[in-house]
Amino acid sequence: MSNTPVTIVEADPEMIARVLPLLNGTQAKYAQTAAGFTLFALQPNASPSVPPVNVDTSAKPVGLLAVEIRNLPEPLADITEAFINIIEVDEPLRRRAIASRMIGIAAARARERGASQLRAWTSHDKTAALAMWHRLGFCLCPATERFNGEEVRVFYVVLRV
Numbered sequence: 205m206s207n208t209p210v211t212i213v214e215a216d217p218e219m220i221a222r223v224l225p226l227l228n229g230t231q232a233k234y235a236q237t238a239a240g241f242t243l244f245a246l247q248p249n250a251s252p253s254v255p256p257v258n259v260d261t262s263a264k265p266v267g268l269l270a271v272e273i274r275n276l277p278e279p280l281a282d283i284t285e286a287f288i289n290i291i292e293v294d295e296p297l298r299r300r301a302i303a304s305r306m307i308g309i310a311a312a313r314a315r316e317r318g319a320s321q322l323r324a325w326t327s328h329d330k331t332a333a334l335a336m337w338h339r340l341g342f343c344l345c346p347a348t349e350r351f352n353g354e355e356v357r358v359f360y361v362v363l364r365v
């Protein structure tokens with residue numbers, strides 16, 4: 205729906221500190237600005253019981269994308285990439301292009317900060333995410349990783365920015 209009143213903002217440390225109590229453990233772990241940037245999708249606050257995130261808009265976060273800017277390993281350490289540690293949109297607001305908008309902004313920010321690619325990974329069971337990466341033009345590279353001793357089928361996804 206094109207009229208969804210959701211705005212995408214780049215968080216500063218003060219905003220992250222304010223939002224932190226509203227985030228789950230994984231979201232809180234990755235929301236940062238030190239090594240990259242974090243985008244929030246903010247919806248105007250319909251309910252006064254929700255703590256305001258931004259004093260001006262009194263908005264609450266309904267989406268999150270956190271990126272780390274880093275160099276590739278040797279022998280490609282002079283190449284910078286932007287790695288998406290987390291991207292999530294609240295379930296009731298999915299399929300309204302919120303993630304697509306956040307990724308578009310992340311690609312532009314990554315380029316501004318010297319990155320030549322925007323990368324992420326998704327486990328094989330996250331079919332919505334896989335469809336999204338493909339739709340947004342990311343290349344999909346299948347791989348098998350071990351997490352906590354368990355083999356997991358994943359797809360690395362990457363877009364030149």
Ligand SMILES: CC(C)(COP(=O)(O)OP(=O)(O)OC[C@H]1O[C@@H](n2cnc3c(N)ncnc32)[C@H](O)[C@@H]1OP(=O)(O)O)[C@@H](O)C(=O)NCCC(=O)NCCS
Nearest residue numbers: 291292293298299300301302303304326332333335336339
């Ligand atoms: C994946 C996720 C971030 C997508 O967010 P979203 O705001 O709903 O995505 P968008 O509306 O921008 O979707 C863009 C395109 O991706 C594809 N897509 C997204 N969700 C889809 C679904 N459930 N089924 C099929 N295709 C889907 C569609 O092509 C869609 O375009 P369309 O709606 O015009 O057909 C969201 O589903 C989510 O938070 N999932 C749980 C967390 C997660 O899996 N994160 C990714 C881990 S890498």
